Amino acid sequence: MHTDMLHDFAFSALAERSDSQPAAWRRPFLRWLDGIEAGWAIPLLLACFVIVWTIYLSIAYAGAGLHPDVLETWTFGRQFGWGYNKHPPLMGWVAGGWTAVFPLSDWSFHLMAMTNAALALWFVDLVSRRFVTGDKRVIVLLLLMLTPAYQFHAQRFNANSVQLATWPLATYCFLRAFETRAMLWSIAAGLTTALAVLGKYYSIFLVMSFAFAAMAHPQRRAYFTSASPWISTAAGLAALSMHLDWLVATDAAPIQHALMHAKSNLCTSLRDSVFFLLGLVAAMAVAAVTWIIVAGARIRQFPAEMAALNDGLRLLAYVAVGSVGLPVVNALIMGTDLPSLWALQGLFLFVVVVVCGASYRIERFYTVNLAMLTAGVAIAAAIIAAPLHALYRNNHGYEEGRTFYQQTAQEATRQWRELTGRPLAHVGGTESLALATTFYSDDHPSYGLPTTARQPISDSPAEANDDRGWVSLCFRDQTDCIAAAESAARPGDYVKREFVVQARLFGWTGCTRTVVAFLVTR
Structure with a gap:
C-alpha cells in the first residue's frame, strides 16, 4: 500500500510539473486541447482519424477485394427499397447515396466506412458535452479509438457497423427528450430510434433499453405522465410505416432471415451469452486499463462516483445496462445466437458514464499521453501493420477468396x-x-x-x-x-x-x- 501511494504521488508530481512546464513537443498538443471548446479540436481529431485509418485500410487490403458484407451492402443499395431480403434498408440507402457522389472503388468504400465511424464519434461527443467540457470530451473519444469498434469493426460496412452512428444519435435525442420533455426533442427521439431500427433489428434492444432506463429512473413519473414518450412512439411508428408495409408485402423476409439465428438450446445460448460478455470485456480491455492508469489511486472513488451520478448520467447508465443485459435475457429465452460484435456500437455508453462521472480533473499530462498513445497506434498500424497484412494475405489468401x-x-x-x-x-x-x-x-x-x-x-x-x-x-x-x-x-x-x-x-x-x-x- 505504501509503495502504491509513493508511486501515485510520483506520477502526480510529474503530471503537475509537466502541466506547469511542458516540454516543447507537448505544446502543439496543448494548443490543440485549448481548441476543444472553441469548436475546432474535435473536428480536427476526427478528420485525422478518418485520414489515417482510411490509409491503413487502403494499404492493408491493397491486393484484395472488399469484404463480402460490404459488397452485399452495395448490391442492396443499387436500387432504393423500403427493405431488402436479409436486412432493413438503412445500410443500402447509405451505400447507394455514397456511390451517387463518390466513385465505385475500394478506397471510396474504405472512406465511407471511416466516415461513418467518425460520424459515430461526433454523435458520442454530442452526448458527452451534455455533462463535461474540455479535456474529458476528447478523453472519451480517445478511449473509444482504443477499442476495435471504430476501425476494424467499422471497416465492414454492414448492418452491424451502420449502428455505430445511429445508436449514439438516438441516445442523444432520447436524453434530450427525457430532460426537456419538449415536443421537438420527443419527435427527434422517435425518428432517430426508428432510424436505428432501420439499420438493424437488433436495435430493438436499444428501444427496450430506453424504456427500461426511463422506468428505472427516479424521474419516471414526470416522464411517463408527460406527452413525450407517446409523441416519440407515434413519430417512430410513422417513420417505420413504409418499412412495416414492405414487411407485410414480402412476408417479413428479413425477419425470417433473422430467425435463422434462433435455433440454439439453453446450454448453447448460455455458453454464447458468457462469450458475448467476455467478448465485450475484451473489446474494452485496452481502454479500461488505460483509464485505470490515468485515474491512478482515484480509481478507488469509482463505486462512490457511480452511486452519485447525476440524473442524465444515471439515465445513460441504465441504458448501458439494458443494452447488454436485455440481449442476454432474450438469448436465454429464445435460444438465439449472440456474437459480441452485435453489441459493439453500445460500448460508448459505458465510456461516457465512467469518464463523465469522474468527479476529479484529469491533468493535461495524461490527456496528451493518451493522445500520443492513440495516434501512435494508428500511425504504426498504417505504416507497419498494414503492409505486413497485405503481404501475408497476398501469399496466404482469405477463406472467402x-x-x-x-x-x-x-x-x-x-x-x-x-x-x-x-x-x-x-x-x-x-x-x-x-x-x-x-x-x-x-x-x-x-x-x-x-x-x-x-x-x-x-x-x-x-x-x-x-x-x-x-x-x-x-x-x-x-x-x-x-x-x-x-x-x-x-x-x-x-x-x-x-x-x-x-x-x-x-x-x-x-x-x-x-x-x-x-x-x-x-
Whole structure:
C-alpha cells in the first residue's frame, strides 16, 4: 500500500510539473486541447482519424477485394427499397447515396466506412458535452479509438457497423427528450430510434433499453405522465410505416432471415451469452486499463462516483445496462445466437458514464499521453501493420477468396463477352464470387440468377425475367456450389470452363486458386 501511494504521488508530481512546464513537443498538443471548446479540436481529431485509418485500410487490403458484407451492402443499395431480403434498408440507402457522389472503388468504400465511424464519434461527443467540457470530451473519444469498434469493426460496412452512428444519435435525442420533455426533442427521439431500427433489428434492444432506463429512473413519473414518450412512439411508428408495409408485402423476409439465428438450446445460448460478455470485456480491455492508469489511486472513488451520478448520467447508465443485459435475457429465452460484435456500437455508453462521472480533473499530462498513445497506434498500424497484412494475405489468401475477386470478375466477364458478344447481365454461384463480380466487372451484372433459371442459387434473384443468360462462379473445391450450378442449368445450354487466378500485390505474385465458371447462354 505504501509503495502504491509513493508511486501515485510520483506520477502526480510529474503530471503537475509537466502541466506547469511542458516540454516543447507537448505544446502543439496543448494548443490543440485549448481548441476543444472553441469548436475546432474535435473536428480536427476526427478528420485525422478518418485520414489515417482510411490509409491503413487502403494499404492493408491493397491486393484484395472488399469484404463480402460490404459488397452485399452495395448490391442492396443499387436500387432504393423500403427493405431488402436479409436486412432493413438503412445500410443500402447509405451505400447507394455514397456511390451517387463518390466513385465505385475500394478506397471510396474504405472512406465511407471511416466516415461513418467518425460520424459515430461526433454523435458520442454530442452526448458527452451534455455533462463535461474540455479535456474529458476528447478523453472519451480517445478511449473509444482504443477499442476495435471504430476501425476494424467499422471497416465492414454492414448492418452491424451502420449502428455505430445511429445508436449514439438516438441516445442523444432520447436524453434530450427525457430532460426537456419538449415536443421537438420527443419527435427527434422517435425518428432517430426508428432510424436505428432501420439499420438493424437488433436495435430493438436499444428501444427496450430506453424504456427500461426511463422506468428505472427516479424521474419516471414526470416522464411517463408527460406527452413525450407517446409523441416519440407515434413519430417512430410513422417513420417505420413504409418499412412495416414492405414487411407485410414480402412476408417479413428479413425477419425470417433473422430467425435463422434462433435455433440454439439453453446450454448453447448460455455458453454464447458468457462469450458475448467476455467478448465485450475484451473489446474494452485496452481502454479500461488505460483509464485505470490515468485515474491512478482515484480509481478507488469509482463505486462512490457511480452511486452519485447525476440524473442524465444515471439515465445513460441504465441504458448501458439494458443494452447488454436485455440481449442476454432474450438469448436465454429464445435460444438465439449472440456474437459480441452485435453489441459493439453500445460500448460508448459505458465510456461516457465512467469518464463523465469522474468527479476529479484529469491533468493535461495524461490527456496528451493518451493522445500520443492513440495516434501512435494508428500511425504504426498504417505504416507497419498494414503492409505486413497485405503481404501475408497476398501469399496466404482469405477463406472467402478476397485476393481473387478482381481477377475472377475480369476473367469471367472477358470469357462471357468472348462467347456471347453481349454484356454479362446476371451472376450467381458462391455468394462471395458473385457479389464480387457485380462490383468489379465492368458490366456490373445483377446479383442472382434470372427467374428463368430452374433453381436460383442466390438469396437475391434478379427482378427481371429475361433470356440473356447468366454466369455461375464457384471455386473448384466448393462441390456444393458446382452441383447447384449444374442443377440450375439445362444440359446443352451452358459451357463449363475452369481458369486459375493468382493474387497480385503491386506486381508481386502470390497464392493461386482455380475457379469453375458455368456460362449459361440460353
